[in-house]
Amino acid sequence: MKHFTYVILGGGVAAGYAAREFAKQGVKPGELAIISKESVAPYERPALSKGYLFPQNAARLPGFHTCVGSGGERLLPEWYSEKGIELILSTEIVKADLASKTLTSSADATFTYETLLIATGSSVIKLTDFGVQGAEANNILYLRDIEDADKLVAAMQAKKDGKAVVVGGGYIGLELSAALKINNFDVTMVYPEPWCMPRLFTAGLAAFYEGYYANKGIHIVKGTVAVTAVKLKNGNVLEADIVIVGVGGRPLTHPFKGQVAEEKGGIKTDAFFETSVPGVYAIADVAAFPMKLYNEMRRVEHVDHARKSAEQAVKAIKAKEAGESVPEYDYLPYFYSRSFDISWQFYGDNVGDDVLFGDNDPTAAKPMFGSYWIKDGKVVGVFLEGGSAEENQAIAKVARAPAAGGRRRGSQEGRTRLRCQS
Numbered sequence: 001m002k003h004f005t006y007v008i009l010g011g012g013v014a015a016g017y018a019a020r021e022f023a024k025q026g027v028k029p030g031e032l033a034i035i036s037k038e039s040v041a042p043y044e045r046p047a048l049s050k051g052y053l054f055p056q057n058a059a060r061l062p063g064f065h066t067c068v069g070s071g072g073e074r075l076l077p078e079w080y081s082e083k084g085i086e087l088i089l090s091t092e093i094v095k096a097d098l099a100s101k102t103l104t105s106s107a108d109a110t111f112t113y114e115t116l117l118i119a120t121g122s123s124v125i126k127l128t129d130f131g132v133q134g135a136e137a138n139n140i141l142y143l144r145d146i147e148d149a150d151k152l153v154a155a156m157q158a159k160k161d162g163k164a165v166v167v168g169g170g171y172i173g174l175e176l177s178a179a180l181k182i183n184n185f186d187v188t189m190v191y192p193e194p195w196c197m198p199r200l201f202t203a204g205l206a207a208f209y210e211g212y213y214a215n216k217g218i219h220i221v222k223g224t225v226a227v228t229a230v231k232l233k234n235g236n237v238l239e240a241d242i243v244i245v246g247v248g249g250r251p252l253t254h255p256f257k258g259q260v261a262e263e264k265g266g267i268k269t270d271a272f273f274e275t276s277v278p279g280v281y282a283i284a285d286v287a288a289f290p291m292k293l294y295n296e297m298r299r300v301e302h303v304d305h306a307r308k309s310a311e312q313a314v315k316a317i318k319a320k321e322a323g324e325s326v327p328e329y330d331y332l333p334y335f336y337s338r339s340f341d342i343s344w345q346f347y348g349d350n351v352g353d354d355v356l357f358g359d360n361d362p363t364a365a366k367p368m369f370g371s372y373w374i375k376d377g378k379v380v381g382v383f384l385e386g387g388s389a390e391e392n393q394a395i396a397k398v399a400r401a402p403a404a405g406g407r408r409r410g411s412q413e414g415r416t417r418l419r420c421q422s
């Protein structure tokens with residue numbers, strides 16, 4: 001049995017940023033451990049669906065360990081040992097007893113703690129979860145961690161210039177279709193909705209991306225689902241050397257079921273990421289936290305929040321120990337994606353009426369367009385494709401700006417007007 005003052009359970013994005021914040025705030029050697037079922041130190045997960053899959057000059061560890069994704073120091077395994085932070089890798093926790101503050105691994109090792117940070121992230125939803133037949137075949141791949149990415153790279157090498165079917169029209173679907181195309185695969189995307197990424201894109205935004213992908217030679221089959229590995233509900237059968245599935249994630253909360261309050265499929269926290277169990281914190285993908293700006297509980301499965309929630313929780317833990325406090329988490333949602341030569345950013349909330357602006361012609365030499373969302377007479381969210389760093393900063397400001405009369409809380413900025421062409 002090993003005892004630590006602080007244990008971070010999970011070794012992904014949030015773990016890396018939490019460890020850096022602990023080091024900043026001051027931890028003594030031996031006080032902090034990260035327990036991860038992965039075999040490598042925390043890394044910037046977004047690289048797996050982008051640079052990791054490039055046919056040339058692909059990103060590889062140690063190049064993208066946290067915290068390089070936000071322009072910070074790269075925390076190599078040596079960094080953890082220099083700080084006396086124990087990295088307990090290749091160790092899956094199968095049982096958590098929050099009452100006795102004990103974690104048990106699949107190899108029956110036990111770890112006790114005083115403060116726990118749950119940073120277990122999400123697991124992928126499998127086709128078998130929908131009862132799809134033949135979905136265990138070994139050419140059916142998912143992408144969550146570096147082991148999955150290595151399998152995909154090996155499959156791409158083994159099936160050079162082959163046919164790929166990508167199931168799902170969300171983040172993974174769009175980023176992986178592009179990656180497979182860049183690797184010279186004949187790619188078909190299949191998704192049930194009328195347009196891609198419906199949880200964020202409007203029909204007008206999606207029209208650009210679908211057109212752009214079609215121009216790159218990607219075939220799109222919409223409005224149907226896979227009923228066997230590559231047989232569609234509409235009766236068509238797709239031939240494939242590789243099937244990639246990106247049909248969503250699920251917060252990884254099972255070791256804590258029944259022991260901690262849950263909400264929105266995640267673990268319920270306060271504005272400092274402390275759960276219903278004192279001394280137990282939940283951060284990043286698994287946390288359902290009060291989103292101050294919208295006065296609502298939310299869960300966010302994106303890297304910017306993973307980094308910031310980790311820092312907030314560690315600051316709150318250290319402040320509490322010192323009898324001090326930190327301000328409540330006041331987060332402005334920020335999502336982004338990149339594929340081929342295009343990239344977009346989104347800030348705020350995609351609710352209310354939407355207005356498309358700019359030119360969303362997929363054949364444009366340098367596409368630049370976007371959408372903004374208006375609720376109660378105020379712009380609450382802005383999406384921009386092809387923006388410069390300054391323009392992206394400007395849309396963040398617009399999404400955060402208070403309504404006339406200062407009805408929106410939590411913002412210092414004044415009113416900002418958004419220019420648009422439509």
Ligand code: FDA
Nearest residue numbers: 010011012013014037045046093120121284285301302303
């Ligand atoms: P994360 O998944 O990073 O880490 C969880 C860790 O916990 C893993 O190491 C896991 O093995 C470990 N773990 C889980 N259960 C365990 C157990 N029982 N015992 C031990 N260890 C356990 N976002 C974005 O904004 N822009 C982007 O471009 C991308 N791109 C992207 C690509 C891909 C391929 C994925 C899968 C995800 C993204 N994301 C993204 C989302 C982003 O990466 C995600 O929101 C964060 O990684 C969440 O950070 P966490 O630390 O919560 O989970």
Ligand code: NAD
Nearest residue numbers: 168169170171172173191225226246247248249301336337
């Ligand atoms: P997602 O929620 O973005 O997309 C899921 C998609 O699955 C839906 O849009 C739908 O098209 C499809 N789908 C659902 N049921 C289906 C069915 N039965 N058959 C066919 N298609 C079906 O999830 P994802 O793309 O799998 O991403 C997984 C996780 O990784 C998410 O947390 C996501 O935020 C994260 N991620 C984020 C980024 C980014 O922010 N750029 C990039 C990659 C992954």
